[in-house]
Amino acid sequence: MNVILFGPPGAGKGTQAQLLAKRYGIVHLSTGDMLRQAVASGSALGQAVQKIMAAGSLVPDDIMIELIAERIEAPDCANGFILDGFPRTTPQAEALDAMLAEKGMSLDRVIWIEIDDAILVDRISGRFNCAECGAGFHDSFHRPKVEGVCDGCGAREFSRRKDDNAETVKARLEAYHEQTAPLLPYYRSKSIVETVDGSTQISDVAGRIETILEGV
Numbered sequence: 001m002n003v004i005l006f007g008p009p010g011a012g013k014g015t016q017a018q019l020l021a022k023r024y025g026i027v028h029l030s031t032g033d034m035l036r037q038a039v040a041s042g043s044a045l046g047q048a049v050q051k052i053m054a055a056g057s058l059v060p061d062d063i064m065i066e067l068i069a070e071r072i073e074a075p076d077c078a079n080g081f082i083l084d085g086f087p088r089t090t091p092q093a094e095a096l097d098a099m100l101a102e103k104g105m106s107l108d109r110v111i112w113i114e115i116d117d118a119i120l121v122d123r124i125s126g127r128f129n130c131a132e133c134g135a136g137f138h139d140s141f142h143r144p145k146v147e148g149v150c151d152g153c154g155a156r157e158f159s160r161r162k163d164d165n166a167e168t169v170k171a172r173l174e175a176y177h178e179q180t181a182p183l184l185p186y187y188r189s190k191s192i193v194e195t196v197d198g199s200t201q202i203s204d205v206a207g208r209i210e211t212i213l214e215g216v
């Protein structure tokens with residue numbers, strides 16, 4: 001099963017992708033996570049994208065397409081994958097189609113997590129992740145069950161994204177509306193888009209997505 005989770009920053013794509021990856025035993029591919037790892041490692045890629053990400057702008061298509069093309073080649077993607085944060089532009093979507101066609105694969109669903117911009121700033125500014133396993137949490141909506149301890153792996157270190165601040169969020173939302181949202185008609189024309197209300201509880205969104213994917 002090959003699925004794209006589509007939606008603005010803060011819609012819950014990463015959270016839902018983690019749940020789906022567990023449930024279906026398929027790979028969660030987050031281009032944002034890949035880039036953050038590159039920045040943390042200080043690699044040439046990381047150095048090239050650091051400022052762009054800090055500004056909330058999009059990394060150039062050629063870099064992103066190469067990154068995902070390499071990752072999709074890995075054996076663990078053969079059973080299927082959940083894309084989170086890719087594609088974000090028309091050239092990326094077209095390149096993805098070409099890559100999949102070459103491997104005799106296709107996209108099963110694009111799940112559009114729809115949510116109002118007004119809710120997103122609050123959501124984004126409160127979120128944090130386990131530094132060990134990456135599990136996502138939120139100051140108001142999803143605290144660890146035991147304070148200071150990750151529900152997933154028991155680690156006690158957490159981190160917050162540098163670009164999760166009010167100013168950068170504005171730029172990221174602008175990039176979404178200008179460059180990414182226009183992809184919806186592209187996928188609608190393939191009749192694979194399903195819409196989910198992203199303003200509801202994490203478990204409700206997950207339930208709705210599961211129902212959609214039962215039909216795949």
Ligand code: AMP
Binds near residue numbers: 009053054087089172
């Ligand atoms: P995310 O974790 O998906 O919110 O991505 C964080 C940042 O990484 C974005 O604001 C962009 O700067 C960059 N990024 C991630 N995925 C892409 C992509 N597909 N195309 C361009 N830039 C991306």
